[in-house]
Amino acid sequence: MDNSKNEAMVVIENVSKHFGHVRAVNNVSLKIKSGEVVVIIGPSGSGKSTLLRCINFLEIPTDGDIWVDGIHLSKKTKNINAVRREVGMVFQQFNLFPHLTALQNITIAQRVVRKRSKQEAIEVARQQLQRVGIPEKEGVYPGQLSGGQQQRVAIARALAMNPKVMLFDEPTSALDPEMIKEVLDVMLDLAKEGMTMVVVTHEMGFARNAADRVIFMDEGSVVEDTTPHDLFNNPSHERTKLFLSKILK
Amino acid sequence: MNQTTDTSEIPSTQGQITDSLAQLPWWILILALGAIVLVIIFINDQTYHEIFAFLRDGIIVTIRVTIIAYAFAITFGLIAGLGRVSTNPIIYNLATLYVQIMRGLPILVTLLYVSFVIIPLVITQINVFGNYLASINLLPADNVLALLGDRRAGLEVNFEIRAIIALAISYGAFSAEIFRAGIESIGRGQMEAARSLGMNYFEAMRHIILPQAVRRVLPPLGNDFIAMLKESSLVSALGVQDITQLGRLYSASSFEYLKTYNMVAFMYLSMTILLSLGVKVMETRLKTDG
Numbered sequence: 241m242d243n244s245k246n247e248a249m250v251v252i253e254n255v256s257k258h259f260g261h262v263r264a265v266n267n268v269s270l271k272i273k274s275g276e277v278v279v280i281i282g283p284s285g286s287g288k289s290t291l292l293r294c295i296n297f298l299e300i301p302t303d304g305d306i307w308v309d310g311i312h313l314s315k316k317t318k319n320i321n322a323v324r325r326e327v328g329m330v331f332q333q334f335n336l337f338p339h340l341t342a343l344q345n346i347t348i349a350q351r352v353v354r355k356r357s358k359q360e361a362i363e364v365a366r367q368q369l370q371r372v373g374i375p376e377k378e379g380v381y382p383g384q385l386s387g388g389q390q391q392r393v394a395i396a397r398a399l400a401m402n403p404k405v406m407l408f409d410e411p412t413s414a415l416d417p418e419m420i421k422e423v424l425d426v427m428l429d430l431a432k433e434g435m436t437m438v439v440v441t442h443e444m445g446f447a448r449n450a451a452d453r454v455i456f457m458d459e460g461s462v463v464e465d466t467t468p469h470d471l472f473n474n475p476s477h478e479r480t481k482l483f484l485s486k487i488l489k
Numbered sequence: 490m491n492q493t494t495d496t497s498e499i500p501s502t503q504g505q506i507t508d509s510l511a512q513l514p515w516w517i518l519i520l521a522l523g524a525i526v527l528v529i530i531f532i533n534d535q536t537y538h539e540i541f542a543f544l545r546d547g548i549i550v551t552i553r554v555t556i557i558a559y560a561f562a563i564t565f566g567l568i569a570g571l572g573r574v575s576t577n578p579i580i581y582n583l584a585t586l587y588v589q590i591m592r593g594l595p596i597l598v599t600l601l602y603v604s605f606v607i608i609p610l611v612i613t614q615i616n617v618f619g620n621y622l623a624s625i626n627l628l629p630a631d632n633v634l635a636l637l638g639d640r641r642a643g644l645e646v647n648f649e650i651r652a653i654i655a656l657a658i659s660y661g662a663f664s665a666e667i668f669r670a671g672i673e674s675i676g677r678g679q680m681e682a683a684r685s686l687g688m689n690y691f692e693a694m695r696h697i698i699l700p701q702a703v704r705r706v707l708p709p710l711g712n713d714f715i716a717m718l719k720e721s722s723l724v725s726a727l728g729v730q731d732i733t734q735l736g737r738l739y740s741a742s743s744f745e746y747l748k749t750y751n752m753v754a755f756m757y758l759s760m761t762i763l764l765s766l767g768v769k770v771m772e773t774r775l776k777t778d779g
Contacts, residue, residue, distance in 0.1 A: 325687030335682035349686035
């Protein structure tokens with residue numbers, strides 16, 4: 241294994257994912273350094289969510305290799321759970337566990353996967369709820385929380401596992417407009433604290449303010465991979481210009 | 490003529506009254522009334538006293554068979570239900586084979602087949618195994634395995650046990666389908682969230698999917714329990730002395746068919762209707778909880 245794979249937090253090499261005849265992701269290679277915030281944008285159906293889900297093997301790539309923190313993932317990987325616990329994931333639909341309270345949502349994986357004591361898990365959970373700004377909601381079931389609060393609990397749940405990378409799959413797309421900010425603020429704080437983040441989003445403001453790199457994907461391929469300043473001010477590809485002209489007024 | 494205009498002018502209150510009258514659970518009232526009448530008749534009739542005394546032990550047998558068989562049935566059902574949602578083709582096909590065979594057989598046939606074919610075969614095999622262990626001096630010659638099924642050794646597998654095993658195997662297939670439906674009703678995102686936190690498949694099933702799925706299938710499982718209570722009357726075909734069998738014995742010797750079967754029907758109905766009201770309460774509770 242060459243050295244670059246050890247230095248980078250996430251290495252994606254020639255990854256493809258096909259669903260039948262549909263090529264959702266087509267031969268993509270990327271490197272994400274520790275502490276880097278990478279935002280992936282692109283039209284719907286461009287494969288950005290599928291690529292993100294390949295990083296923790298929720299989708300198993302048809303071809304190619306992935307390294308997370310130096311651990312190689314391939315089709316035959318047996319230690320997939322060892323990798324997943326180092327990679328936090330936040331979903332568009334939150335996917336909180338409705339039969340558990342906010343606090344229990346955050347403690348369950350710590351106890352089952354990290355084998356932490358009940359006391360320790362609760363302590364960590366309370367810290368994380370504090371961090372996302374809703375410590376008073378610990379005894380509440382997800383059904384009684386607003387969308388923004390649910391998503392913040394979901395972020396706290398992922399953070400409680402002390403992940404090395406956080407993946408965000410359109411975290412604000414299912415939210416009412418007035419709740420988007422509270423979730424983005426939490427994500428901005430995380431970025432400032434130096435968390436390695438890969439974010440699929442349509443929030444161009446977040447990409448501008450928090451991203452170290454913005455990647456534009458279309459039809460399963462990386463079209464552009466550059467700084468937010470360059471991407472928004474002088475995109476080099478026609479397809480990027482077309483997409484930006486539609487999404488920015 | 491006037492009457493037609495009159496009724497159309499006051500339809501609201503009258504309509505409401507007939508509506509709310511129609512909403513009343515009349516069937517419960519009629520049943521309760523019938524039950525009261527029957528109980529009064531029972532109390533004042535010496536023959537009914539005798540019939541009740543004769544059938545009393547049968548109630549215990551019926552309840553015992555139902556509860557034990559049901560406990561095993563939901564255990565088998567949970568295992569087979571998990572097999573039915575498994576992505577492992579061997580496990581999936583084994584579970585599906587079991588469910589299809591058991592659902593395709595009349596329960597009476599299953600009872601007879603298990604009692605007179607499967608269990609004697611299994612006992613013989615266990616005897617052979619026990620004798621083999623004795624022959625290589627691992628166990629004494631009179632070990633439990635070698636003597637299983639032997640009446641003189643007190644190890645007879647009686648027909649109540651056989652009936653319980655048969656009912657459990659049969660009903661396991663029905664509850665397997667209930668568990669499968671419950672598990673499949675939980676959105677894919679729940680499994681993905683659990684797996685993305687590093688849980689393996691079994692941890693995610695146990696801590697995330699099953700607790701939600703079991704809650705959803707409690708009402709149909711309750712209905713299965715009621716069905717099991719009724720179906721347990723089939724064990725009378727094996728001579729197990731449940732309510733039905735004792736009723737058959739009593740009526741055959743006394744020729745009191747009407748009164749005996751009145752009592753038999755009354756006993757089953759009072760148990761099943763109470764249980765179905767319990768399931769209804771459970772259903773509405775789960776609904777209001779969301």
